[in-house]
Amino acid sequence: MRRGKTEKEIPRKRRVDIRSYRSQAGPRAYVEDPRELSPDQKKNMLSAGVDPSQKGRSGTYIQMDHDVVHANSLYPGLEVMSSTQALKQYEWLDNYFWKLVPVDTDEFTGQARIQPHHGYFLRALPGVKAAYPLQACLFINDDNIIQNVHNIIIAEEGSDLQVITGCATASDVRRGLHIGISEFFVRKGARLTFTMIHDWAEDVSVRPRTAALVEEGGTFLSNYICLKPVKDLQMYPKAELVGRGAVARYNSMLFAHPGSHLDAGSRVILKAEGSRAEVVARAVSAGGDIIARGHLKGEAKGIKAHLECRGLMVAAKGLIHAIPELEGTVEGVELSHEAAVGRIARDEIEYLMARGLSQGEAQAAIVRGFLDTSIMGLPDPLQKEVDKAITVCEKEMF
Amino acid sequence: MLKIKNLTVKVSGKEVLTDINLDIRKGQRMALLGPNGSGKTSLLMAIMGFSDYRITRGDIIFNGKRINDLSIDERARSGIGVMFQRPPSIRGVKTRQMVQLIKRDGFDIDRDAEELKLKEFLDRDINLGFSGGELKRSELLQLVAGSPRLSLFDEPESGVDLENTVLVGRVMNRILDRDKDNAALIITHTGFIFDYVEPDEGCVLVGGRVHCMGDPKEILETIKKHGYGWCVTCEGERLKRKSRGKGG
Numbered sequence: 352m353r354r355g356k357t358e359k360e361i362p363r364k365r366r367v368d369i370r371s372y373r374s375q376a377g378p379r380a381y382v383e384d385p386r387e388l389s390p391d392q393k394k395n396m397l398s399a400g401v402d403p404s405q406k407g408r409s410g411t412y413i414q415m416d417h418d419v420v421h422a423n424s425l426y427p428g429l430e431v432m433s434s435t436q437a438l439k440q441y442e443w444l445d446n447y448f449w450k451l452v453p454v455d456t457d458e459f460t461g462q463a464r465i466q467p468h469h470g471y472f473l474r475a476l477p478g479v480k481a482a483y484p485l486q487a488c489l490f491i492n493d494d495n496i497i498q499n500v501h502n503i504i505i506a507e508e509g510s511d512l513q514v515i516t517g518c519a520t521a522s523d524v525r526r527g528l529h530i531g532i533s534e535f536f537v538r539k540g541a542r543l544t545f546t547m548i549h550d551w552a553e554d555v556s557v558r559p560r561t562a563a564l565v566e567e568g569g570t571f572l573s574n575y576i577c578l579k580p581v582k583d584l585q586m587y588p589k590a591e592l593v594g595r596g597a598v599a600r601y602n603s604m605l606f607a608h609p610g611s612h613l614d615a616g617s618r619v620i621l622k623a624e625g626s627r628a629e630v631v632a633r634a635v636s637a638g639g640d641i642i643a644r645g646h647l648k649g650e651a652k653g654i655k656a657h658l659e660c661r662g663l664m665v666a667a668k669g670l671i672h673a674i675p676e677l678e679g680t681v682e683g684v685e686l687s688h689e690a691a692v693g694r695i696a697r698d699e700i701e702y703l704m705a706r707g708l709s710q711g712e713a714q715a716a717i718v719r720g721f722l723d724t725s726i727m728g729l730p731d732p733l734q735k736e737v738d739k740a741i742t743v744c745e746k747e748m749f
Numbered sequence: 750m751l752k753i754k755n756l757t758v759k760v761s762g763k764e765v766l767t768d769i770n771l772d773i774r775k776g777q778r779m780a781l782l783g784p785n786g787s788g789k790t791s792l793l794m795a796i797m798g799f800s801d802y803r804i805t806r807g808d809i810i811f812n813g814k815r816i817n818d819l820s821i822d823e824r825a826r827s828g829i830g831v832m833f834q835r836p837p838s839i840r841g842v843k844t845r846q847m848v849q850l851i852k853r854d855g856f857d858i859d860r861d862a863e864e865l866k867l868k869e870f871l872d873r874d875i876n877l878g879f880s881g882g883e884l885k886r887s888e889l890l891q892l893v894a895g896s897p898r899l900s901l902f903d904e905p906e907s908g909v910d911l912e913n914t915v916l917v918g919r920v921m922n923r924i925l926d927r928d929k930d931n932a933a934l935i936i937t938h939t940g941f942i943f944d945y946v947e948p949d950e951g952c953v954l955v956g957g958r959v960h961c962m963g964d965p966k967e968i969l970e971t972i973k974k975h976g977y978g979w980c981v982t983c984e985g986e987r988l989k990r991k992s993r994g995k996g997g
Contacts, residue, residue, distance in 0.1 A: 696837065697800065698837045699837050699839050701799055701800065701821055702833070702836055702837050702839070703839075703842075703847075704820065704821035704822040704825065705797055705799075705821050705822075705824075705825055705831050705833075706825060706830075706847070706850070706851045706891060706895060707822055707825040707826045707851050707895060708822055708850060708851070709822050710820070710822070712850075713822075716839075716842055716846070716847075716850070717839060717841075717842060719841065719842075720839055720840055720841025720842035720843075720874070721840065721841055722841070723840070723841035
């Protein structure tokens, strides 16, 4: 498996020392109704797209630090539980763990193996199509702890599953380390729409290790939104399209505040004939660093894939480094990319100012437009929820 | 309402307007005629304060206050509005959102968008892929929303078919008629818009200088007969006569 930078290659000041975090936390009590959580917790969950009222949701999983505080499905045919509970319930599930993300990938996968703290198990049974998304929240409530989760999502044959995942911290949390192993299985003709919103704190380090397997005629749509400050994030999720006509699309909306370092990419390996992929990233640096990676590998005839990265520098400092990679190994692949890093056009700002918007308001309107989530192709109810979460985030963007 | 005194403007070091003097009174509709590249749009951009248009001499006074040093948005908020000829498109910023941000009290977005045949454009990125006529109508919708005291119209009829020119004219009148003191500077090089919005004074800009002031329809007729070149000569003759008169 190709990897991003290993931890040893990362400059010392950003290197994560696992031992510097507390491995003990909690305990956190289970709640029958997520509305029983504290107002501060609920507020922070909402800004990551997780609604404790469960309005417009098909089910909810909430994990706080190392404990499952709520897991419940509201829709027949959708399963929601912790991955540890699921392992007890389903013997076959053992084969799904570490199948797509090798356990020896790096020290973080190793750490998640040695000291696992649950994670979610979400599954749509064959043919089940739910109009509303499941929601999952991985919450850090204690300062300076490490949270290692292992998540499994299975969209069984012909199902349609939407998931909105919010990762957040309590307001008084400053430092922490989140390691998230996620393995997604999109079976024949199934569709998984996975939307992840990150709302961490200024000194939280985040190391997701995610991979998806998409079978014949399956569609995997992955959206990632990170608009709030975070110390550093490093992730390079991968989708393998192994069945004819499988489709993957990754959209990322990244906003780097001063002091934030986001190293985020998306990789698709097109292994089956006629499979298609699209990777779209929008990156805004308001003083922080963004490494926007993308890698498309065509290994079968008649595949088609496109990579697009657009970056916007809105402060005097900061960095946007777009690294698109295309790799074809057989005849008849069609791979393309486009990347652009620039600043906001002055004529656009002045145009809005001529309508009476201040320079700051004009800039904010243009940046919000640049991070337009309508390009994600989300189902209507999910789009509304994502927009709601983004509106909350935007208040802190400028 | 707007007084321009001895205004000289440079763009990228090149003088594009020289010693302009112009006075638009309250309630007045001033037509500004001139050939392509004569500096009409530059004058409008300088009045609005766009950064490429550097004032090297002279003053712009709006409602008794010198506005040379005000930012673009301060000028807009003080009551100056523009209908641009070639507005930029902005990805992700929807027309509806834009109008909501700038609207003054009493503006009904759906009613006005309906009148300007723009309902289906409200949720599209502003100006992106709009035709010539759609751009004009979108610009007008924003002007209606902002309800300026002084409107600067830059070639409101260019690229617009006849039916839509009637519509553009009607909405321009509505903006101006909202208050008897509302004034306008209407840039045109064809004068077609005069059939719908009647100006009460006209001036001609050629080579970055004002050459003639007077009845706009007369000026237009003269230009149709003799071309803009004549305006320059005409003013030359007038000045000569004036100086001869002084001398005699």
